[in-house]
Amino acid sequence: MYNASDLRKNLKIQIDGDPYVIVEFTFSKPGKGQSLYRCKLKNMINGTQFERTFRAVETFEPANLREKKMQYLYEEDDQYCFMDTETYEQIYLTEDQLGDAKNYMSDNLDVEILFFGEKPLGVTLPNFVDLTVTKAEPWAKGDSVTGRTKPVEVETGYALQASPFVEEGEKIRIDTRTGEYLTRVKE
């Protein structure tokens, strides 16, 4: 159970049976008045948002969330399939639920799947993933004068800026938190 004074940005609570994440939070207390906890809440299942002001006396259920290690298998018709490698249980997430994470979904990638009860809600990625470059302009002498990066595309179809020395067929490491190129990976 949370008290109003526990409320803060990114806290996940349960309201009317649904999990919500606090996306904006303001503590206010007008002079001689009571403490007010203003929250913008986002429904973690359907994405709808609303604002509500809570008072100090209110209490909140933590959202019944858990994470489970699963492996990415394949994508079909915007459904992304993941499998528990111990039980062989499979679940599906939509492209919307994945968000930017879809840029990093290479076969057999180990991820954490976030569940609300039995319902999968989203994916937590490792901070770094290694992906194979499928498109890169060949590097020509003199090119580097104009810029220190060039556009490349990786196996998932994600396009980003990378070092001008990166070639097709090579693996590169990407920071999934920023979406940015980090380094070439020697195999």
Added chain:
Amino acid sequence: MEETWNLARKRDALHIRAAMIRAIRRFFIDRDYLEVETPSRIPGPAPECHIDAIPSDGWYLHTSPELCMKRLLAAGYPRIFQVTKCFRGGERGSLHIPEFTLLEWYKSGIDYRRMMEECEELIIHVARSLGHEGKINYRGREIDIQTPWERISVKNAFKRYSPVSMKKALQNDLFDEIMVSEIEPRLVGTKRPLFLYDYPVVLGALARVKKTDPQVAERFELYMGGLELANAFSELTDVAEQRARFEEERKNRRESGKAPYPMPEKFLSELANMPESSGTALGVDRLAMIFTDSASIDDVVTFTPEEL
């Protein structure tokens, strides 16, 4: 390492804060105020429903120096000021920190109207000492500090900005919510600082009731750049009424399941000797936010509790 960087980043703000406090002292010393220090640890704060004191070995850390300073007024010190750390439990946000610095000053022989003018004079003096002539830039807006500043009663602010009247808001227990979500955001838009005055009596436990309108107390809040900066009263000097108001606040605290505070008997017994006076409590950290153009109170204190 991160902490060290935070402290290095605050260097300019801490210099401005120190210069600001020097200017505040200069203002009051030049006007023949006596700087006083009253104890931080006291048997109990003034009983107010929504202010929570932090317990300290059977007593409490003071939430403001109000009771002690009024006892000094009653003992014949007509002009006193104090810059002191105060403590309020459970208050944390971009404008709140449980240990904060309050400037509190009292002057006998004046009422809250005259006190508004003294607030204007103080802020203009401090601004000038810090090199601001006529205006201050805060969070991308210009605050025009030329006098007279704006003055609007709470009743009229509700008429102008709230879907319901002040009376209705109080009856439905929505006064604070409307103040925060409907009225305060509108006050950010005023170019000059603003005095919001004449609060409902229930929201001014130590303020004198207005003779011409017994629903309200002679209390004002000063807003500047959208920040609630200072609170002031024409001080209540009627002992019987003060006792009754404290009883009411203590009852409210009991009903909301909060710790009871002892009745401040010594203060009450000396209150009869207190002359007509007015006093202001001003948030020094918030004033420093304005002069350093900071978005958060964290930017103007050396350490936040989270950094300790």
